[in-house]
Amino acid sequence: IEEIKSALSSGAVMLYPTDTVYAIGCDLNAKSAIERVRQIKQLANDKPLTFLCPSLSNVATYAFVSDTAYRIMKRLIPGPYTFLLPATKLVPRLVQSPKRKTTGIRVPNHTVCLELLAALGNPIISTSAHLPPDEADNGMIRIDPETIQSRVELFDRLDKLVDIIVDTGEEPTFEVSTILDMTGDEAAIIRRGLGWETAAAWV
16 A cells, blocks of 8 residues: 555556446546556546545545535445535646536545555546547557456556556456436435435435
């Protein structure tokens, strides 16, 4: 954990397991690393990036949490949920949705993620390790959930793109998080992923 923390603090990009899919991530405050994550994922700058926080109280540092959102989130975290919330000034612009000034935040139910967050003291970017097909065929790698059968295969494909691979022995799953939009007066499920039935009971 200390070794990974030190690397992340220095701007490293890692591949690591979460309670949903394997993710590509870095320190939220490492601008150059966030730019690399966007390049790896081929994400335009208007696409927001999700990040992990260790607790609900920590989420409130980076997002405005209404009373309604607080009540629902308290029931669901830690767990496989991404919450879309209005961002505070502590969220780098590189991570936000520029038009809406919103951000996606998760509190994962995963020991390694939580230990890394505690050690680092900053949130960690978390974007799925699924890479889009490259239409221009310029040497980028496609990671299609249907073609990756094992973590060894995933590690092999991403080895040259990331600085660190966190191997806990967990095999990759391709069940994504449930996304809840909490930017309005009422919460709404906008993507059904893991645990969506539980979330539906509270929304």
